[in-house]
Amino acid sequence: xxxxxxxxxxxxxxxxxxxxxxxxxxxxxxxxxxxxxxxxxxxxxxxxxxxxxxxxxxxxxxxxxxxxxxxxxxxxxxxxxxxxxxxxxxxxxxxxxxxxxxxxxxxxxxxxxxxxxxxxxxxxxxxxxxxxxxxxxxxxxxxx
Amino acid sequence: xxxxxxxxxxxxxxxxxxxxxxxxxxxxxxxxxxxxxxxxxxxxxxxxxxxxxxxxxxxxxxxxxxxxxxxxxxxxxxxxxxxxxxxxxxxxxxxxxxxxxxxxxxxxxxxxxxxxxxxxxxxxxxxxxxxxx
Numbered sequence: 407x408x409x410x411x412x413x414x415x416x417x418x419x420x421x422x423x424x425x426x427x428x429x430x431x432x433x434x435x436x437x438x439x440x441x442x443x444x445x446x447x448x449x450x451x452x453x454x455x456x457x458x459x460x461x462x463x464x465x466x467x468x469x470x471x472x473x474x475x476x477x478x479x480x481x482x483x484x485x486x487x488x489x490x491x492x493x494x495x496x497x498x499x500x501x502x503x504x505x506x507x508x509x510x511x512x513x514x515x516x517x518x519x520x521x522x523x524x525x526x527x528x529x530x531x532x533x534x535x536x537x538x539x540x541x542x543x544x545x546x547x548x549x550x
Numbered sequence: 551x552x553x554x555x556x557x558x559x560x561x562x563x564x565x566x567x568x569x570x571x572x573x574x575x576x577x578x579x580x581x582x583x584x585x586x587x588x589x590x591x592x593x594x595x596x597x598x599x600x601x602x603x604x605x606x607x608x609x610x611x612x613x614x615x616x617x618x619x620x621x622x623x624x625x626x627x628x629x630x631x632x633x634x635x636x637x638x639x640x641x642x643x644x645x646x647x648x649x650x651x652x653x654x655x656x657x658x659x660x661x662x663x664x665x666x667x668x669x670x671x672x673x674x675x676x677x678x679x680x681x682x683x
Contacts, residue, residue, distance in 0.1 A: 423622070423625065424620075424622065424630075426568040426570075426580055426618060426620075427580070428568075428570035428578035428579065428580035428616070429578055430570075430572045430576055430578045434572050434576060434612060434614065435572075435614045435616070435636070436570035436571060436572045436578050436614065436615060436616045437570065437616050438568055438570040438580055438616045438617065438618045438634065439618065439634075440618055440620040440630065457668065459668065459669060459670055460672060473576050475575075475576055475578060476578060477570070477577070477578045477579050477580040478580070479568060479580045479581060481566075481568075481582045483565055483566060483582075485565075491582065493582060495580065495581065497577065512668055513668035
């Protein structure tokens with residue numbers, strides 16, 4: 407399988423500490439949470455764990471159980487010397503894993519989620535932040 | 551009820567929000583945006599907004615949105631904080647359309663930027679149901 411992410415996008419995803427995860431349940435009301443994450447550079451999936459003390463049945467998990475589609479954006483804003491937004495958005499389906507999440511952070515529980523991107527767009531990473539945006543790169547799930 | 555003084559101050563201090571919308575096929579979208587709270591609405595413009603997925607989703611009738619304004623007050627120690635808003639959006643304007651979000655429910659957490667403690671001392675977010683005349 408060929409990847410969707412460029413080398414610079416992978417580098418950016420390795421250095422950023424926070425992303426924002428959007429989910430939606432049955433009713434079509436979206437939800438969004440800031441969260442830490444790890445990029446698996448081989449599979450290009452985004453791995454997100456969660457603190458055990460918050461419980462591991464938070465709203466985004468309940469959403470993903472009924473609607474596995476999610477979007478994740480990792481971005482920041484460089485303001486010096488000039489204002490320069492940059493970021494990566496990934497969309498795809500999420501798998502919920504019930505074991506192994508403890509390794510993703512201190513105090514994390516066993517459950518973790520894996521976003522497998524089939525849609526990627528970025529700005530300000532491979533190109534000037536104010537260049538015309540390049541179209542998103544997509545992969546049908548049948549290509550995996 | 552509306553936003554508290556510390557929530558308004560936090561909004562004014564932050565350059566970006568991340569807004570989530572949903573399309574007809576229930577695929578969420580999330581994007582960083584600049585925003586302005588005018589005392590009643592949260593207004594969101596942007597670059598060529600009419601071409602964006604968020605405008606398409608709202609114009610298609612999927613008017614429920616979620617947005618989160620958050621940062622790390624410190625990374626050492628790790629001190630996250632956020633204000634999340636659920637609301638209803640409408641597209642306003644002609645040539646330069648923008649999203650006008652009516653806040654409905656908001657949650658704020660740790661706006662004073664205290665270090666995160668990895669234990670049972672977690673305090674739930676402060677929830678506010680917004681009333682509009």
